[in-house]
Amino acid sequence: MKAIRITILSILSIILLTGCNNAKETNSTTTRNEYTQNDVNYDSKDQAAISKANGLQEIDLFKDISVTYWGTAPEAGLEITNNSKEDLLMNVRYSADIDKGLSNGDTITITAHLTDAHAERSGYFFTANEKQYIVEDADEYITNYYDIDENALTKMDELARNEIENKMNWYKLDTRYVNHIHPNADIHVFDTSDIRKTSELKSINLVGAFLLHKKPEMEYGNHNFVYLVYEVIVTDSYKPEGTTIYMPARFPRLVKKGTGETDLGWINEMNRDVYLYTDYNLMYNDIIIANSELYADTYYYEEIIY
Numbered sequence: 001m002k003a004i005r006i007t008i009l010s011i012l013s014i015i016l017l018t019g020c021n022n023a024k025e026t027n028s029t030t031t032r033n034e035y036t037q038n039d040v041n042y043d044s045k046d047q048a049a050i051s052k053a054n055g056l057q058e059i060d061l062f063k064d065i066s067v068t069y070w071g072t073a074p075e076a077g078l079e080i081t082n083n084s085k086e087d088l089l090m091n092v093r094y095s096a097d098i099d100k101g102l103s104n105g106d107t108i109t110i111t112a113h114l115t116d117a118h119a120e121r122s123g124y125f126f127t128a129n130e131k132q133y134i135v136e137d138a139d140e141y142i143t144n145y146y147d148i149d150e151n152a153l154t155k156m157d158e159l160a161r162n163e164i165e166n167k168m169n170w171y172k173l174d175t176r177y178v179n180h181i182h183p184n185a186d187i188h189v190f191d192t193s194d195i196r197k198t199s200e201l202k203s204i205n206l207v208g209a210f211l212l213h214k215k216p217e218m219e220y221g222n223h224n225f226v227y228l229v230y231e232v233i234v235t236d237s238y239k240p241e242g243t244t245i246y247m248p249a250r251f252p253r254l255v256k257k258g259t260g261e262t263d264l265g266w267i268n269e270m271n272r273d274v275y276l277y278t279d280y281n282l283m284y285n286d287i288i289i290a291n292s293e294l295y296a297d298t299y300y301y302e303e304i305i306y
Helices: 004-020 044-053 116-121 150-171 280-294
Strands: 028-032 039-043 065-068 077-082 093-096 107-113 130-134 202-212 224-235 245-252 301-306
Touching: 044 301, 077 093, 150 224, 150 245, 245 280, 280 301
Parallel strands: none
Antiparallel strands: 028 039, 065 077, 093 107, 107 130, 202 224, 202 301, 224 245
């Protein structure tokens, strides 16, 4: 009988020493035992077995929450929604260690604020009150040209060609003077002449693109610019074989949606964001070289040749 009493007391001692816990996702953690007031290390699997032996039912604190993202990466934020209808879970508060300034691929830790004692009074126990999530499918600013979807590129190309045609029809370049065009200059400076009146737009060909996107550490500035570069040939009675000029069309702030589609935002017309250059290298220098020196700490650069 004495041996039996010792065994029973030993089992009771184990249960008392185990007490309440607030286990995280790892297999073991350190908790404050309410009876001994000493730090007690325990294994979550052992704790689960003891809790089940006491008639408690295990519950997943995160089974009814959803995590959604708002804004645009790398400045996205998150929202945690508790969808539970269960009495115990519906009033649990959840918080994230990082809730803004997020990018796809970031890891966040969400904590469920519920004590073991509260759960046990409802007949439950849990082994984890923290869970890690990886940010995915958040809207993000374009940083790779090939992330622009085909529909968006088709729309951008259409807008750019319409603007180029409008500009060339308006300006009616005189090819005797076209080599004197300064980048971004107002072409109205050329005189009206019979040669200029014969000016015609022969062809518009997309020959390349430039992508400028902001470095993550920079707080200010547009997140990206995409330039579609067109080779335009103009003919007139003075130079019927044609004169080649280069016209980049600029599109700012392109966003890749969580669905994979490209959002052009407010862009529905070019609003004169088309420029004229008489030399490709001159255009490259003006857009890439000069800007890379002036904004070396602000933007990354990418050139695409078709």
